Amino acid sequence: MTTHNLVRGSNTIINLPDQSTAEIPKRNFISNEHGLLSWLLTGDHKRIAVLYLISITFFFFIGGAFAGLIRLELLTPQPDLVASDTYNKFFTMHGVIMIFLFLVPSVPATLGNFLIPIMLGARDLAFPKINLLSWYLYVIGGTLTLTALVLGGVDTGWTFTTPLSTHYLNTHVVTTATAIFVAGFSSIFTGLNFIVTIHRMRCPGMTWFRMPLFVWAHYAASILMVLGTPVLAIAIVLVALERLIGIGVFDPTKGGDPLLFQHLFWFYSHPAVYIMILPGMGVISEVISTFSRKRIFGYTAVAFSSVAIALFGFFVWEHHMFIMGVSNYSALVFSLLTMLVAVPSAIKIFNWAFTLQKGSITFETPMLYAFGFIGLFTIGGLTGVFLGSLGMDIHLTETYFIVAHFHFVMVGGMLMAFLSGVHFWWPKMTGRMYPESLSKLAAVVTFIGFNLTFLPQFILGYLGMPRRYHAYPPEFQVLNVLSTAGATILGVGYLMPVLYLAWSLKYGAIAGANPWQATGLEWQIQSPPLTENFIEIPIMDHEAYDYDWLEHKTQPEVTTVG
Amino acid sequence: MGISPVIWQFLVKWLTASALFPREASTIAPYMDALYVFLVGMTITGLLLVGAILVTFSIRYRKSVHPVATQVEGSTLLEATWTIIPLAIFLITFVWGALLYFRIYNPPVNSMNIYIVGKQWMWKAEHPGGQHEINALHVPTGQPVQLTMISQDVFHSFSIPEFRIKREVIPGRYSTVWFQATTPGDYHLFCTQYCGTKHSAMIGTITALSPDDYKKWTQGSTSGTSLAQNGERLFASMGCNSCHSGNAAARGPNLAGVYGSRLQLTNGSQVLVNEAYLRDSILNPSQHVTAGYAPIMPTYQGQISEDGLIDLIEYLKTLNTNYRVQQTLTTSQSDQAAPPASGMVKP
Numbered sequence: 001m002t003t004h005n006l007v008r009g010s011n012t013i014i015n016l017p018d019q020s021t022a023e024i025p026k027r028n029f030i031s032n033e034h035g036l037l038s039w040l041l042t043g044d045h046k047r048i049a050v051l052y053l054i055s056i057t058f059f060f061f062i063g064g065a066f067a068g069l070i071r072l073e074l075l076t077p078q079p080d081l082v083a084s085d086t087y088n089k090f091f092t093m094h095g096v097i098m099i100f101l102f103l104v105p106s107v108p109a110t111l112g113n114f115l116i117p118i119m120l121g122a123r124d125l126a127f128p129k130i131n132l133l134s135w136y137l138y139v140i141g142g143t144l145t146l147t148a149l150v151l152g153g154v155d156t157g158w159t160f161t162t163p164l165s166t167h168y169l170n171t172h173v174v175t176t177a178t179a180i181f182v183a184g185f186s187s188i189f190t191g192l193n194f195i196v197t198i199h200r201m202r203c204p205g206m207t208w209f210r211m212p213l214f215v216w217a218h219y220a221a222s223i224l225m226v227l228g229t230p231v232l233a234i235a236i237v238l239v240a241l242e243r244l245i246g247i248g249v250f251d252p253t254k255g256g257d258p259l260l261f262q263h264l265f266w267f268y269s270h271p272a273v274y275i276m277i278l279p280g281m282g283v284i285s286e287v288i289s290t291f292s293r294k295r296i297f298g299y300t301a302v303a304f305s306s307v308a309i310a311l312f313g314f315f316v317w318e319h320h321m322f323i324m325g326v327s328n329y330s331a332l333v334f335s336l337l338t339m340l341v342a343v344p345s346a347i348k349i350f351n352w353a354f355t356l357q358k359g360s361i362t363f364e365t366p367m368l369y370a371f372g373f374i375g376l377f378t379i380g381g382l383t384g385v386f387l388g389s390l391g392m393d394i395h396l397t398e399t400y401f402i403v404a405h406f407h408f409v410m411v412g413g414m415l416m417a418f419l420s421g422v423h424f425w426w427p428k429m430t431g432r433m434y435p436e437s438l439s440k441l442a443a444v445v446t447f448i449g450f451n452l453t454f455l456p457q458f459i460l461g462y463l464g465m466p467r468r469y470h471a472y473p474p475e476f477q478v479l480n481v482l483s484t485a486g487a488t489i490l491g492v493g494y495l496m497p498v499l500y501l502a503w504s505l506k507y508g509a510i511a512g513a514n515p516w517q518a519t520g521l522e523w524q525i526q527s528p529p530l531t532e533n534f535i536e537i538p539i540m541d542h543e544a545y546d547y548d549w550l551e552h553k554t555q556p557e558v559t560t561v562g
Numbered sequence: 563m564g565i566s567p568v569i570w571q572f573l574v575k576w577l578t579a580s581a582l583f584p585r586e587a588s589t590i591a592p593y594m595d596a597l598y599v600f601l602v603g604m605t606i607t608g609l610l611l612v613g614a615i616l617v618t619f620s621i622r623y624r625k626s627v628h629p630v631a632t633q634v635e636g637s638t639l640l641e642a643t644w645t646i647i648p649l650a651i652f653l654i655t656f657v658w659g660a661l662l663y664f665r666i667y668n669p670p671v672n673s674m675n676i677y678i679v680g681k682q683w684m685w686k687a688e689h690p691g692g693q694h695e696i697n698a699l700h701v702p703t704g705q706p707v708q709l710t711m712i713s714q715d716v717f718h719s720f721s722i723p724e725f726r727i728k729r730e731v732i733p734g735r736y737s738t739v740w741f742q743a744t745t746p747g748d749y750h751l752f753c754t755q756y757c758g759t760k761h762s763a764m765i766g767t768i769t770a771l772s773p774d775d776y777k778k779w780t781q782g783s784t785s786g787t788s789l790a791q792n793g794e795r796l797f798a799s800m801g802c803n804s805c806h807s808g809n810a811a812a813r814g815p816n817l818a819g820v821y822g823s824r825l826q827l828t829n830g831s832q833v834l835v836n837e838a839y840l841r842d843s844i845l846n847p848s849q850h851v852t853a854g855y856a857p858i859m860p861t862y863q864g865q866i867s868e869d870g871l872i873d874l875i876e877y878l879k880t881l882n883t884n885y886r887v888q889q890t891l892t893t894s895q896s897d898q899a900a901p902p903a904s905g906m907v908k909p
Binding site for chain 1: 582583594601608616626628629630652653656659662665666682715719726727756863
């Protein structure tokens with residue numbers, strides 16, 4: 001760390017090399033090979049991460065466009081923009097694309113793919129070819145979804161509830177189900193790769209409790225991916241078989257149980273919420289530590305709370321079905337377990353907040369997004385307690401309250417964390433900085449737009465407005481107009497990063513190896529990294545988040561090769 | 563320059579229609595709102611607490627005034643605090659919510675029963691007295707009303723926000739919910755489970771009437787025959803009475819007084835005869851054979867509608883003696899066939 005940053009009064013930790021002499025290292029994973037094939041056939045985890053980043057951004061904006069159309073329709077109480085079937089396709093495509101093609105792979109497949117080997121001091125993931133295969137499966141799944149969309153779409157809702165999805169719709173259910181089935185395997189392969197890599201490829205000295213919390217969070221999420229996704233695959237195959245040959249597993253007239261599908265579906269889809277949020281929590285741990293110059297308060301508690309969330313996460317699925325005629329006593333058990341799973345999240349929030357204590361805090365863009373995450377995730381988490389509380393759930397479930405709740409967790413939480421992480425590691429991935437003031441503005445715009453979009457929906461939900469409604473009683477209009485206005489602002493907030501990040505690829509300031517003065521191994525190598533990450537496998541001789549070590553490190557930036 | 567008329571209208575509308583709560587129109591509603599206020603309080607307190615910590619630390623320890631961080635490893639005491647206090651609050655919420663849940667889903671014994679059949683995309687209400695309603699339901703205030711609901715096709719969900727009740731309406735299975743309306747008036751009925759194209763049009767009006775008005779309404783709206791009377795006609799026209807005649811030598815068990823009793827089945831188990839059992843033993847008779855009888859009853863799956871099943875069940879609930887069964891049997895044998903009754907699915 002250079003001394004001028006210790007001067008009292010400085011309010012940034014950004015420390016860039018002298019721009020007149022600095023240049024991007026000539027040899028790096030991007031310049032290493034050229035041509036499209038060198039990307040499409042790569043085994044390099046960093047290149048695969050970039051491929052994933054491009055593809056999920058593409059699907060994010062398609063999913064976002066559907067969100068925009070939904071909000072536009074809901075501007076007026078009458079069903080006047082599109083036909084009911086079209087509206088139903090909008091929210092189905094929005095849900096399917098956002099969940100299976102954006103949220104589930106978002107952080108793990110991009111940032112996790114890029115960073116986990118480097119954070120562990122490894123040259124790649126354990127199975128580079130399986131990693132590439134996972135991206136191809138994702139692309140096939142995505143293409144099938146787009147095919148279903150172009151052929152006329154699907155209107156089951158992303159939950160595929162039987163018997164609606166099996167017997168009562170003539171849309172492209174099987175195509176979409178196949179898409180989700182295939183995309184699910186990409187998720188399983190990513191999880192498998194992470195678990196094996198974390199177990200087997202840590203560098204010398206990298207004990208479990210020296211791993212960054214980002215890695216712990218991904219480890220927990222990977223367990224969920226590997227154990228949960230196959231159940232979704234089974235459920236979705238049964239839906240397809242029911243449609244194609246009428247096997248009757250979910251059909252009461254053939255002795256099947258229509259509720260069984262929902263048990264199977266939520267057995268995956270509740271843990272899937274943690275698949276989505278845990279990696280985001282990992283990002284927040286890294287960012288909070290870096291911008292407060294502090295080791296995470298209670299490292300062990302944060303690490304174990306990730307694992308606790310993963311374990312408890314498997315035993316709460318029935319809280320999606322409290323009103324569905326399940327046994328009252330089983331509902332009691334699931335409600336109690338739901339309350340327990342809320343505790344590790346609360347622990348994390350307070351540990352992050354107390355990490356700031358006695359720190360030396362700066363407010364660069366990733367930190368602003370992280371603050372946004374903490375605030376919005378607190379609301380998202382606590383409103384989840386409403387829904388876990390049995391009696392309250394009766395009134396709130398299947399209304400806009402639940403829509404607002406999961407958007408606070410998924411968009412307010414996860415997407416904020418994703419953007420925080422992208423802004424944090426962008427200099428590492430590309431070697432260049434983005435315009436800091438513009439990106440701060442984007443963070444603020446996103447935060448304001450988000451709250452305006454989803455806070456009114458909590459009130460709408462308590463007033464009783466059901467979700468997935470194409471038309472609604474006129475007294476709900478004012479709140480819906482507010483929500484649509486917010487969505488417009490939110491859209492601007494999401495478009496801004498695309499523009500300035502693209503701009504930065506060519507014109508951004510040279511970032512150097514460690515612009516944030518962060519402690520992670522990934523910051524001790526050049527930006528962008530070499531294909532092999534490290535010239536020599538490093539030896540981890542200090543704890544994670546050891547800022548003293550960073551300050552007294554005698555060797556300057558390691559492994560920069562001109 | 564003045565305010566744009568559109569914005570002006572919008573502001574006026576907002577100020578006049580900015581309800582935060584739906585009306586409280588059932589005995590449950592105040593209980594629900596009390597828990598809601600508690601939970602909103604919890605959320606705001608939690609948010610303020612986290613916000614205060616973030617803001618305080620951000621100001622006190624910002625880099626410009628606190629250039630060098632002091633490392634702190636953690637604190638077991640603090641961490642125990644923020645584990646135990648949230649856990650305690652969540653457990654209170656759990657108990658409170660569970661009490662409310664059992665209150666909403668366990669009907670009082672003196673409640674009157676109305677059947678609801680959901681189908682794409684309408685609600686049919688069947689009153690015991692034979693009143694039929696579509697997308698409407700008239701109920702008395704001051705009297706517990708239980709709804710026994712079933713879907714003819716996909717999942718639906720029966721929601722009355724002003725009563726704070728909701729229950730999934732499931733294909734092939736009865737589900738129940740109850741409420742006691744307190745204030746006469748018209749209330750929203752929504753289907754809240756996505757059920758296909760016209761999901762958002764599967765709505766209706768709940769009309770709560772004072773007991774006197776309700777009495778007038780029931781008298782003015784009856785179709786002439788009660789559900790049980792419809793059921794009796796079905797019982798005869800579908801030929802149920804030929805086996806379930808109540809004779810000692812009959813091929814099927816005697817059904818008089820069967821509702822509410824405990825039956826011994828051939829597979830050794832004992833069952834309580836309720837609506838769900840009666841429905842299932844008409845549709846899947848081979849799975850519910852009363853001890854001492856042969857499994858000869860054919861299935862009626864696909865031959866009788868949900869409305870017809872409700873009629874039959876209501877009939878069996880009122881059946882105390884087999885006198886009329888045998889009378890009908892004699893008559894229908896002499897006439898060859900009974901006239902078709904509504905509720906029978908025509909082949």
